[in-house]
Amino acid sequence: MSTTIDTKTVKANPRPAAEEAPAKSKGYWHGVGARLIRDPVSMICAGLLALLLGAVVFAPLLPLADPFTGSMVSRLKPIGTEGHILGTDELGRDMFARLIYGGRLTLMLGLLPVAFAFAIGTCLGVLAGYVGGWLNTAIMRTVDVFFAFPSILLAIAISGALGAGIVNSLVSLTIVFIPPITRVAESVTASVRSLEYVDAARISGAHPLTVVRVHVLGNVMSPIFVYATSLTSVSMILAAGLSFLGLGVKPPEPEWGLMLNTLRTAIYIDPVLAALPGAMIFLTSLCLNLLSDGLRSAMNIKD
Amino acid sequence: MTDTRDADIPIRRKVQEKTKAADRGGPAQPLVIARDLKCHFPVRKGVFNRKATAVRAVDGVSFTVEKGETLGIVGESGCGKSTTARLLVGLTGLNAGDLIFDGDRLGEDLSLKELWDGVQMVFQDSYASLNPRLTIEETIAFGPKMRGVASGAARRLSHELLERVGLAPGRFAGRYPHELSGGQRQRVNIARSLAMKPRLVILDEAVSALDKSVEAQVLNLLKELKDEFGLTFVFISHDLNVVRYISDRIMVMYLGEVVEIGPVGSVWDKRAHPYTAALFAAMPSMDPDNRTEVPPLLGDPPNPIDPPSGCRFHTRCPFAESVCSAAKPKIVAVDGAQGHEAACHMLDPVSGHSKSAGGAHLEAAE
Numbered sequence A: 001m002s003t004t005i006d007t008k009t010v011k012a013n014p015r016p017a018a019e020e021a022p023a024k025s026k027g028y029w030h031g032v033g034a035r036l037i038r039d040p041v042s043m044i045c046a047g048l049l050a051l052l053l054g055a056v057v058f059a060p061l062l063p064l065a066d067p068f069t070g071s072m073v074s075r076l077k078p079i080g081t082e083g084h085i086l087g088t089d090e091l092g093r094d095m096f097a098r099l100i101y102g103g104r105l106t107l108m109l110g111l112l113p114v115a116f117a118f119a120i121g122t123c124l125g126v127l128a129g130y131v132g133g134w135l136n137t138a139i140m141r142t143v144d145v146f147f148a149f150p151s152i153l154l155a156i157a158i159s160g161a162l163g164a165g166i167v168n169s170l171v172s173l174t175i176v177f178i179p180p181i182t183r184v185a186e187s188v189t190a191s192v193r194s195l196e197y198v199d200a201a202r203i204s205g206a207h208p209l210t211v212v213r214v215h216v217l218g219n220v221m222s223p224i225f226v227y228a229t230s231l232t233s234v235s236m237i238l239a240a241g242l243s244f245l246g247l248g249v250k251p252p253e254p255e256w257g258l259m260l261n262t263l264r265t266a267i268y269i270d271p272v273l274a275a276l277p278g279a280m281i282f283l284t285s286l287c288l289n290l291l292s293d294g295l296r297s298a299m300n301i302k303d
Numbered sequence B: 001m002t003d004t005r006d007a008d009i010p011i012r013r014k015v016q017e018k019t020k021a022a023d024r025g026g027p028a029q030p031l032v033i034a035r036d037l038k039c040h041f042p043v044r045k046g047v048f049n050r051k052a053t054a055v056r057a058v059d060g061v062s063f064t065v066e067k068g069e070t071l072g073i074v075g076e077s078g079c080g081k082s083t084t085a086r087l088l089v090g091l092t093g094l095n096a097g098d099l100i101f102d103g104d105r106l107g108e109d110l111s112l113k114e115l116w117d118g119v120q121m122v123f124q125d126s127y128a129s130l131n132p133r134l135t136i137e138e139t140i141a142f143g144p145k146m147r148g149v150a151s152g153a154a155r156r157l158s159h160e161l162l163e164r165v166g167l168a169p170g171r172f173a174g175r176y177p178h179e180l181s182g183g184q185r186q187r188v189n190i191a192r193s194l195a196m197k198p199r200l201v202i203l204d205e206a207v208s209a210l211d212k213s214v215e216a217q218v219l220n221l222l223k224e225l226k227d228e229f230g231l232t233f234v235f236i237s238h239d240l241n242v243v244r245y246i247s248d249r250i251m252v253m254y255l256g257e258v259v260e261i262g263p264v265g266s267v268w269d270k271r272a273h274p275y276t277a278a279l280f281a282a283m284p285s286m287d288p289d290n291r292t293e294v295p296p297l298l299g300d301p302p303n304p305i306d307p308p309s310g311c312r313f314h315t316r317c318p319f320a321e322s323v324c325s326a327a328k329p330k331i332v333a334v335d336g337a338q339g340h341e342a343a344c345h346m347l348d349p350v351s352g353h354s355k356s357a358g359g360a361h362l363e364a365a366e
Helices: A002-012 A028-037 A040-057 A095-131 A133-146 A151-162 A166-193 A196-202 A208-244 A256-266 A271-299 B002-008 B011-018 B081-088 B112-118 B136-146 B151-164 B182-195 B212-229 B240-246 B264-270 B274-281 B322-326 B357-365
Strands: B032-045 B050-065 B070-074 B096-101 B119-122 B200-204 B232-236 B249-254 B257-263 B331-333 B341-343
Touching: A028 A040, A028 A271, A040 A095, A040 A271, A095 A133, A095 A166, A095 A208, A095 A256, A095 A271, A133 A166, A151 A166, A151 A208, A166 A208, A196 A208, A208 A256, A208 A271, A256 A271, B032 B081, B050 B081, B050 B096, B050 B257, B070 B081, B070 B240, B081 B200, B081 B232, B112 B119, B119 B182, B136 B151, B136 B182, B151 B182, B182 B212, B212 B232, B212 B240, B232 B240, B240 B264, B249 B264, B249 B274, B257 B264, B257 B274
Parallel strands: B070 B232, B070 B249, B119 B200, B200 B232
Antiparallel strands: B032 B050, B032 B096, B249 B257, B257 B341, B331 B341
16 A cells, blocks of 8 residues: 555656756866866976975885984085985085975974964954954954064064974964964955855854854855965975074974075085075975965866 | 645645744734834944944835735835845844834844744845855755754755746756856745745845846746745835836835835826836836936935935925925825825925925915
């Protein structure tokens, strides 16, 4: 009996959706990826960065010389020396190994502060932009205070106050990057907030946090993310600057900025060798900037 | 056998069974009573954001919306139509006045969340009113899900509503807003508002951005849906012909105030307020020999920050007299028509205007 009723039900209410395969459009990130792959500049940059990241992460597994043991006899050997592809530094340590190991700290100091600042700044900015009113004034005016100082000066001041060390330079760099990210997040959120789909979501009676999560965050994330990506190169340069000044990483730990500082004295003996850590900083930040540019255009949904 | 019958129940019935905000006041109780609504936007100045002055977007608007009718609101841009719409759904806060929804006063007997159980809105900009990162199925299902409908049921409801507004769910459910045309997007917006099972739908310039043939299709769809779902509409538009087609009553607004309200036929024929007459005269004629040679009104509406004294229309009114700038006109009945009212000194026998019934009487006595 029940089976006959079931067939009747199906006949009485044919549902075309169930019969046709739904023409589900490809997801947003799928489209972004497809557009990014078609951009040769971004792909080259992404490739170089992936290579660097891979080398840096798996450095202990690679057949590299010990970056800490030097030799007084083989100091400042030029590039191409037997056994030292990129020569040796002022204490006779293998440059190639030190550049790879140095990349670990430099990249960490480039990426982590931006990642932390991205999380904190997005929360603050979205809060300020969505709620508005006095909360917006309070957050944004506080943030404005930090804009009174150039970022390098701010980083030096905070690092100086906290004392030298990796963790402290991480903290100081995070504080440096929160204000600009907050500001970008606030302005994007304020413009999304005024769009009618946010109003429509509000009159569905959804909790404000749900409205923010579903309708605001997804639409403000990409510009903030792209902006944060472009900050990683700045962060790397600032971290290198802090180490150069003796506020960040301490010797003998390899770090590009610190290496640049110590090799500075050898600039008249072998300028190419002395420029190597600088070249690494330059290449990495160039790749990061170009990639974030590519990401920006790939994320533009209207194209 | 109940299963078989359940499958045959139209969407309307399913929707109504689940409606929380059911009819309570009965047919005689107006669905909405708006009493002296005021909405002033502060204009802030200086370092400390002090309130320097205010834009009087809506300044003392009163009207009712009967159950099952369509109230059309017309007026120039900047007259407060859209702000009135946003006040009705509670998207903009009231500065003063009462909003009574089916006998319950907003803020006292009725929370905003409860108001949204009964009132939904269709916005003008079909693109900005759809989240570009959600498929249209997700957009429609979002509201019901927020009310606790299981996601499978919400998805089925969204498919049924898509079908009902003329978009095959198999083809459209998984699409993103930028993959649809303007008319299709506006159908999605309508389906989204219906998914919330409202009793009142505010349509704020809902068809204005569509081209004429699509506009006609969407208008007819709205008429059908209104009967099918037993809806009440507040229809805002600057297109008088569209408002005439769809409305039972018309409300004319000028500079944040109601100048005339009444049944569509009566307002159309009598045009009791000079502003209504000017507004209707501004409509392009379909007859090429009957061109509008003289502009019915000159200039822009005055600044709502500092509106004119007395009757707000007196700065542009061809019949303005001293009484018009001195005293605010009372809302008086336009004779000969049930429920037709206008705010003009010329219609008020005791206002002292020379063209009013009283004034004419005085002239005759002299």
